Amino acid sequence: MKPWPLPLFLLLLSACQSGPQPTLYKAGSLPAERQEAYDQCKIRSFREIPQALVTEITPGYHDPGDILCDTDGPFTTCRAVGVIDIPATRKTRDANEGLRRRFVERCLADQGYQVLQLPLCPKAEDRRRLLTMPQPERASAMTCRPDTPLED
Numbered sequence: 001m002k003p004w005p006l007p008l009f010l011l012l013l014s015a016c017q018s019g020p021q022p023t024l025y026k027a028g029s030l031p032a033e034r035q036e037a038y039d040q041c042k043i044r045s046f047r048e049i050p051q052a053l054v055t056e057i058t059p060g061y062h063d064p065g066d067i068l069c070d071t072d073g074p075f076t077t078c079r080a081v082g083v084i085d086i087p088a089t090r091k092t093r094d095a096n097e098g099l100r101r102r103f104v105e106r107c108l109a110d111q112g113y114q115v116l117q118l119p120l121c122p123k124a125e126d127r128r129r130l131l132t133m134p135q136p137e138r139a140s141a142m143t144c145r146p147d148t149p150l151e152d
Contacts, residue, residue, distance in 0.1 A: 002088070016148065019119060020070070020117040020118055020119050021117065021120070021145060022114060022116070022117060023114065023116055023117075023118050023142075023145040024037070024038065024108065024113045024114070024116075024148075025114045025115075025116045025135055025139050025142055026111075026112050026113045026114070026126050026135060027135060027136065027137045027138070027139075028134045028135060028137070029113075029134060029135050030133075030134055030135075031130075031131055031146075032059045034108075034113070036102070037108060037111050037113060038108065039092075040107075041104045041107035041108050041111075042104055044103070044107060044128065045100040045103040045104050045107070046100065047111075048103065049096050049099055049100045049103055050096065051093055051094050051096060052094060052095040053093070053094055053095075054092070054093055054094075054095045055090060055092045056090070056091050056092075056093070057088060057089070057090050058088060058089045058090075058091075059088050060084070060085075060086050060087045060088035060089075061084060061085075061086045062085050063082065063083065063084040063085075064080070064083060065080050065081050065082035065083035065084070066081050066082055067079070067080055067081075068080075068081050069084060113119070114139060116139060116142055118142060118143070118144050118145040119144055119145070120144060120146075121144035121145065121146060122144070126144060127146040128146075130144075130145070130146040131146050
């Protein structure tokens, strides 16, 4: 196999990097305060909007195919050809998940938080700084996010 040219490889590798992700912003807030606000809103959302688990079943498919037999003298050999066996699948999801997510966003907005879509900070020192210092006075000063998202 012929090796890939380095520029093409680097281009494909860069496509795997994560793009903008949600991060909370409130002027002067610290990471622990943002996590606490998020946790409290998440807890309230589960109290007010219960889980509604829904199971979706996708049926499987089975085709036994054909049996082909060959006889060679006194011996007969048979084999199955064209057998298709796709098992059924089952997926359980919470039908209220989207509603609870919107509830959490409104709850955080009521406390003065904004959800910003920011890329990961490329430098480790920038990520460390964001985890230890209060957020800037203007949201536009936030150009990247630390690598630790809010914990669910």
